[in-house]
Amino acid sequence: DAGVTQSPTHLIKTRGQQVTLRCSPISGHKSVSWYQQVLGQGPQFIFQYYEKEERGRGNFPDRFSARQFPNYSSELNVNALLLGDSALYLCASSLPFGTNYEQYFGPGTRLTVT
């Protein structure tokens, strides 16, 4: 079975630009979460979506937004990019919504802002 897939793998953007990152969950998984991992740090929670509704939001500015589609895939959008947005963006999927359900991570999208 295919795991969580993310695209693109790498991306280079300029300050002030906008970026869209994409995630396809494991087949049958209805919950998708996004995390930002800055170099040398653990991942930080950005958003969680379940059944196309936002179920959680981390401490990130409004420049960050996301959505989930009817097929449960998801997009993360970041506007007005800053140098500090350079990071590995990870997507994770899980079956339903709840603590005991494992989250499966994709390989990530490496975003570099210059």
Add this chain to the structure above:
Amino acid sequence: AQSVTQLDSHVSVSEGTPVLLRCNYSSSYSPSLFWYVQHPNKGLQLLLKYTSAATLVKGINGFEAEFKKSETSFHLTKPSAHMSDAAEYFCVVSEAGYSTLTFGKGTMLLVSP
């Protein structure tokens, strides 16, 4: 609020010797605890999880962890390190009723021949 402290940023062991990666957590409610491993240029892989069943949890690749509520600890151990264990390890907490994960800063495990 929940948080995780990984007590060592780097741990170095020789192949064949025991591994101990230390983790302390803070949580207002009954937490679920996880250990994830991240190999270079790879995604995060779940090693094991504690969800209020047995306090000694066995995971993949010979790793195990013990939940100690009195010490608020969830240390990861392995009896004998292998070269392929070299990677970054994250201790993660999730509070009951919520599925967002809070990660520690990570411990880099270095294994020498």
